[in-house]
Amino acid sequence: DIQMTQSPSSLSASVGDRVTITCQASQDISNYLNWYQQKPGKAPKLLIYDASNLETGVPSRFSGSGSGTDFTFTISSLQSEDFAVYYCQQHNDWPSFGPGTKLEIK
């Protein structure tokens, strides 16, 4: 099984800040890495697929990069609606998720 790690596990930031979350896979997953946003009581929402592709309708302030084992997710200018938990997920093999990063208001 492919294990996914994320850092940090939580993050405090302010509206307008630039925020970066990293995700690491236990083995090479090429670019088969997705990012999801989850708000309390809601289902996850796909934001970025295949490491760097923005899902339709997702604002351009969200971006992703990386390949192999190391990946980065960035929000260029935080908006109030972005405070949520973010998960990475690999689909090179049967899916597995990272433990999540909770983004909180400073």
Place this chain on the structure above:
Amino acid sequence: QVQLVQSGAEVKKPGSSVKVSCKASGDTFSSYSFSWVRQAPGQGLDWMGRIIPILSITNYAQKFQGRLTFSADKSTNTAFMELSSLRSEDTAVYYCARWVGYSSAPMDVWGQGTTVTVSS
């Protein structure tokens, strides 16, 4: 635009079974796989397995082998997840999610989730 609508919350006794449904609307059933993902209270996302309804192919995560059964009714575009021998640790929100195609892929559409509570 496809939507996935899941059945309502369930309260079950330890040792019993639960069956959750996931109805797809707005698109054809035939080109997709459906994953099931669960989330225990305050925890992360845990992939349980998937079904390809048109091919009747199922794959289960190792930790659920023997207790988990996926099925589908192609006539109603509905996928089902049945978990047996329930224990308190199975208390969670269960989600269905769509994959486009038949191999591992991004989960681009999700159901609203079904809360299953296991309690004596």
